[in-house]
Amino acid sequence: MIAEGKRVLALCGGVGGAKLALGLQHILAPDQLTVVVNTGDDFDHLGLRICPDLDTVMYTLAGLNDTERGWGLAGETWSGLGALERLGAETWFQLGDQDLATHLVRSQQLANGASLTEVTASLCDRLGVSVNVLPMSDDRVSTQVATDSGELGFQHYFVREQCKPAVTGFRFEGIEQASPQPDLLQLLRGNTLAAIVICPSNPFVSIDPILSVPGVRQALNQSAAPVIAVSPIIAGRAIKGPTAKMMAEMSMPASAEAVAAYYGSLLDGFILDEHDSDQSDGIAARGIEVSTAPTFMKSVQDRIDLAEHVLMFSRTFIQR
Amino acid sequence: MIAEGKRVLALCGGVGGAKLALGLQHILAPDQLTVVVNTGDDFDHLGLRICPDLDTVMYTLAGLNDTERGWGLAGETWSGLGALERLGAETWFQLGDQDLATHLVRSQQLANGASLTEVTASLCDRLGVSVNVLPMSDDRVSTQVATDSGELGFQHYFVREQCKPAVTGFRFEGIEQASPQPDLLQLLRGNTLAAIVICPSNPFVSIDPILSVPGVRQALNQSAAPVIAVSPIIAGRAIKGPTAKMMAEMSMPASAEAVAAYYGSLLDGFILDEHDSDQSDGIAARGIEVSTAPTFMKSVQDRIDLAEHVLMFSRTFIQR
Numbered sequence: 054m055i056a057e058g059k060r061v062l063a064l065c066g067g068v069g070g071a072k073l074a075l076g077l078q079h080i081l082a083p084d085q086l087t088v089v090v091n092t093g094d095d096f097d098h099l100g101l102r103i104c105p106d107l108d109t110v111m112y113t114l115a116g117l118n119d120t121e122r123g124w125g126l127a128g129e130t131w132s133g134l135g136a137l138e139r140l141g142a143e144t145w146f147q148l149g150d151q152d153l154a155t156h157l158v159r160s161q162q163l164a165n166g167a168s169l170t171e172v173t174a175s176l177c178d179r180l181g182v183s184v185n186v187l188p189m190s191d192d193r194v195s196t197q198v199a200t201d202s203g204e205l206g207f208q209h210y211f212v213r214e215q216c217k218p219a220v221t222g223f224r225f226e227g228i229e230q231a232s233p234q235p236d237l238l239q240l241l242r243g244n245t246l247a248a249i250v251i252c253p254s255n256p257f258v259s260i261d262p263i264l265s266v267p268g269v270r271q272a273l274n275q276s277a278a279p280v281i282a283v284s285p286i287i288a289g290r291a292i293k294g295p296t297a298k299m300m301a302e303m304s305m306p307a308s309a310e311a312v313a314a315y316y317g318s319l320l321d322g323f324i325l326d327e328h329d330s331d332q333s334d335g336i337a338a339r340g341i342e343v344s345t346a347p348t349f350m351k352s353v354q355d356r357i358d359l360a361e362h363v364l365m366f367s368r369t370f371i372q373r
Numbered sequence: 374m375i376a377e378g379k380r381v382l383a384l385c386g387g388v389g390g391a392k393l394a395l396g397l398q399h400i401l402a403p404d405q406l407t408v409v410v411n412t413g414d415d416f417d418h419l420g421l422r423i424c425p426d427l428d429t430v431m432y433t434l435a436g437l438n439d440t441e442r443g444w445g446l447a448g449e450t451w452s453g454l455g456a457l458e459r460l461g462a463e464t465w466f467q468l469g470d471q472d473l474a475t476h477l478v479r480s481q482q483l484a485n486g487a488s489l490t491e492v493t494a495s496l497c498d499r500l501g502v503s504v505n506v507l508p509m510s511d512d513r514v515s516t517q518v519a520t521d522s523g524e525l526g527f528q529h530y531f532v533r534e535q536c537k538p539a540v541t542g543f544r545f546e547g548i549e550q551a552s553p554q555p556d557l558l559q560l561l562r563g564n565t566l567a568a569i570v571i572c573p574s575n576p577f578v579s580i581d582p583i584l585s586v587p588g589v590r591q592a593l594n595q596s597a598a599p600v601i602a603v604s605p606i607i608a609g610r611a612i613k614g615p616t617a618k619m620m621a622e623m624s625m626p627a628s629a630e631a632v633a634a635y636y637g638s639l640l641d642g643f644i645l646d647e648h649d650s651d652q653s654d655g656i657a658a659r660g661i662e663v664s665t666a667p668t669f670m671k672s673v674q675d676r677i678d679l680a681e682h683v684l685m686f687s688r689t690f691i692q693r
Contacts, residue, residue, distance in 0.1 A: 100420075100481040132450040136474030140499045142481075150470040154456030161420040161462075179460045 054080050054364045059247035061364070062240055062278070066091045066259020067106045068124060068293050069285055070252030071113035072350045074184075076360030077250070078114055079353070083183035088114075089237050091254070092169065092188045093196035093225055093262030096208050098146050099137070101156040102163055105208070106259065107173055107188060108155055115180040123293065126151045145213040170234055185236070189263040192231035196258055197224040207258060216295040219302045225262050233266045241269070246278035248367035253285040253348060255296045256315050270319065279321040279370035281363060284309035287326040287349055310335045321370055324348065324363060342370070374400050374684045379567035381684070382560055382598070386411045386579020387426045388444060388613050389605055390572030391433035392670045394504075396680030397570070398434055399673075403503035408434075409557050411574070412489065412508045413516035413545055413582030416528050418466050419457070421476040422483055425528070426579065427493055427508060428475055435500040443613060446471045465533040490554055505556070509583040512551035516578055517544040527578060536615040539622045545582050553586045561589070566598035568687035573605040573668060575616045576635050590639065599641040599690035601683060604629035607646040607669055630655045641690055644668065644683060662690070 055061060061081060063074050065088060074088045088110055095104045112118040112126055119127040129149035138144045148156070155176065162172045168191040177186050196207040200218030210216060240246060254260055264270045273280055286309045291297045297307035305311045309325040310332040316323075320341045325332060326348040333343045346362040347355065375381060381401060383394050385408060394408045408430055415424045432438040432446055439447040449469035458464045468476070475496065482492045488511040497506050516527040520538030530536065560566060574580055584590045593600055606629045611617045617627035625631045629645040630652040636643075640661045645652060646668040653663045666682040667675065 099477045100484055101477070126456075130450055130452040130470065132470035133453065133474045133477075136446075136471035137478065140474055140478045140496060142474070142478050150450065150452035150473075151456035153470075153473065154453045154460055154462065157419045157421070157453075158457065158460045158462050164420055176460060 054361065055085060055247040055368075058245060060085050060087060060240065060245045061248050061250060061367075062237075062246055063088045063250045063252055064254075064260055064263050065089070065106070065110065065252035066254035067094070067109040068113075069291075070106075070254035070259060071110045071118070072356050073250070073252045073283060073359060073363070074110060075113050075353070076350070076356030076358070077363075078184050079357045080360050080364070081184075083185075087185040087187060087236070087240060089187045089189055089234065089263060091259045091262050092190060093194050093258065094207050094211075095193070096195065096206060098208075099142060099148075101153075101160045103146070103156050103208075104159065104169070104173075104188070107169075107186070108152070110186055111173070111177055111180060111182055114177075114182045114184055114186065117180065125149050146208060147212070170236075187234045187236055189237070189269070190231040190234055190266050193227050194231050194262055194266070195226040196262055197226055198258070199223065211295070216298060220257075220295075220299045221303070223257055223261065225265050228262070228265050229267065231266050233269050233272075238268060238272060241272035241276050244277060246276060248364065249273060249276060249278050249280045250363055250367075251280065251282035251316065251320075253283040253292075255285060255291075255294055255299070256312055257296075257299055260316075264319070273319060279367050280319055281322040281324065281367055282313070282316055282320055283348060283359070283363065284312050284323065284325040284329070286312055286329075288328040292349065308332060313341055314339060322366055324359075324366060342366075374681065375405060375567040375688075378565060380405050380407060380560065380565045381568050381570060381687075382557075382566055383408045383570045383572055384574075384580060384583050385409070385426070385430065385572035386574030387414070387429040388433075389611075390426075390574035390579060391430045391438075392676050393570070393572045393603060393679060393683070394430055395433050395673070396670070396676030396678070397683075398504050399677045400680050400684070401504075404505075407505040407507060407556070407560060409507045409509055409554065409583060411579045411582050412510060413514050413578065414527050414531075415513070416515065416526060418528075419462060419468075421473075421480045423466070423476050423528075424479065424489070424493075424508070427489075427506070428472065430506055431475075431493070431497055431500060431502055434497075434502045434504055434506065437500065445469050466528060467532070490556075507554045507556055509557070509589070510551040510554055510586050513547050514551050514582055514586070515546040516582055517546055518578070519543065531615070536618060540577075540615075540619045541623070543577055543581065545585050548582070548585050549587065551586050553589050553592075558588060558592060561592035561596050564597060566596060568684065569593060569596060569598050569600045570683055570687075571600065571602035571636065571640075573603040573612075575605060575611075575614055575619070576632055577616075577619055580636075584639070593639060599687050600639055601642040601644065601687055602633070602636055602640050603668060603679070603683060604632050604643065604645040604649070606632055606649075608648040612669065628652060633661055634659060642686055644679075644686060662686075
């Protein structure tokens with residue numbers, strides 16, 4: 054699908070982004086795909102470092118994710134959570150017994166001085182993921198959600214409060230001091246990239262943290278590779294998660310066009326769902342190339358088809 | 374069973390000791406029983422603080438222990454252990470999914486600055502244990518087993534190596550700097566104790582660590598209450614664990630009498646099994662009062678009966 058020696062960089066958050074990353078994994082050689090994952094969702098819980106988006110991507114690319122529940126590991130059990138409840142520990146974050154093993158191993162390796170990049174590589178290796186999965190940064194960044202109930206850590210907003218409080222804005226704690234993951238910067242500054250794909254993830258809490266790591270946005274702007282986003286909004290709704298709700302609360306139309314406008318001049322191309330083709334002209338008027346495709350990824354074949362569409366679309370851009 | 378305002382202090386290790394502690398719990402009011410537990414077995418594993426003897430006592434007194442397997446929690450599941458194996462983590466220590474919750478909560482509370490005494494009290498409270506369960510010390514003590522394969526941490530000897538290396542001695546790392554648990558010392562120095570019971574636990578790795586905490590042995594010697602040990606050896610064998618094997622390796626006869634001789638002048642009384650009544654005279658010749666009883670505790674009633682026997686025996690001593 055892409056020229057020899059070329060690579061694709063995918064930026065993604067959790068479930069939605071991981072679906073497209075899986076599609077890309079199916080059609081590219083392992084050394085042709087680098088997936089950079091949001092770590093703004095990461096938090097410490099019961100003394101463990103938990104990286105929800107990295108885990109979702111890792112489990113999905115390993116084929117271990119639970120496709121029915123939509124998150125976590127297939128065949129998961131919950132004995133430990135029951136025991137935690139009996140001991141009066143916080144149980145609002147659903148920790149599965151198998152998932153817990155990931156957090157334990159990661160936390161211990163981090164405590165022993167390994168970087169999040171090294172830990173992620175080692176976990177991916179053990180789970181048979183050969184694609185390069187990178188955290189956006191090895192430094193701690195913690196997404197804070199400003200809401201009408203005050204500021205909440207992302208998982209507290211997302212899981213504990215089930216996205217109920219109305220959002221007024223976001224803050225990425227620690228972002229000024231964070232360095233981009235070194236391989237990411239090298240990739241962006243090199244000349245091997247065929248495409249930069251912004252997966253259909255939440256623009257505010259999944260993609261913005263990555264773009265906000267100092268140096269990343271600029272490097273993306275300066276890259277010769279086309280930057281192509283896939284809309285996380287289909288027919289005014291997000292497939293999963295609070296994207297549409299957040300847009301409404303921040304007085305933005307919950308539309309594909311509004312997402313394209315939000316990314317703005319960062320984008321060379323935008324892929325929106327067939328149902329939203331009436332928004333194509335508006336997006337094109339912003340100087341962004343538009344392509345429509347079936348973006349609702351229900352089956353694995355849907356993920357592969359969309360990934361192929363993204364790469365075909367990327368080849369229509371004359372590299373700057 | 375004992376006079377009002379009086380208390381019983383039980384010193385114990387894991388499974389065997391916990392059985393007698395359970396018997397004592399059945400016949401005493403909660404405020405009449407203090408169980409002081411060996412913490413020399415404690416170790417750090419996968420970043421968690423694990424206290425095997427404290428957990429065994431706690432689970433047993435809470436009625437949550439697995440009586441068939443003989444250790445751990447009833448209804449335990451092992452999903453996390455499988456996931457740890459998949460991730461290449463050490464799995465020689467059998468971590469159950471429910472048990473893991475205990476280690477998580479304890480580790481986090483310790484990391485937040487709570488003492489092991491406070492953590493134990495809080496865990497016991499949550500599990501409905503109203504008897505006073507105390508660690509022998511709030512300071513770290515780590516039992517090292519000298520063997521023909523070199524020195525091993527206790528759990529490495531006990532679980533990983535399954536007690537196979539021949540033992541030549543023991544070392545309690547950190548013991549010189551350890552302080553006795555404050556309530557233990559206060560209890561030993563006060564005048565409320567009706568009896569001090571050394572449970573049928575391993576003398577070398579369960580009871581010796583407790584006795585070796587600076588000040589404890591002396592306080593025991595000076596206490597007006599009779600010190601009564603129950604033999605962990607029946608007919609030359611230990612019910613569970615490596616006591617008899619250790620004795621043989623250290624050129625001691627694996628007998629009840631050898632255990633009594635090992636405790637020596639610390640003891641006022643010694644209870645041995647009916648099968649070993651031929652050893653009574655030898656023990657009595659050492660100036661230790663002897664009583665025989667059925668000490669093999671198979672049923673809960675056996676535990677209660679033995680506990681009653683211990684307390685009746687204790688009343689035959691004229692307090693010094």
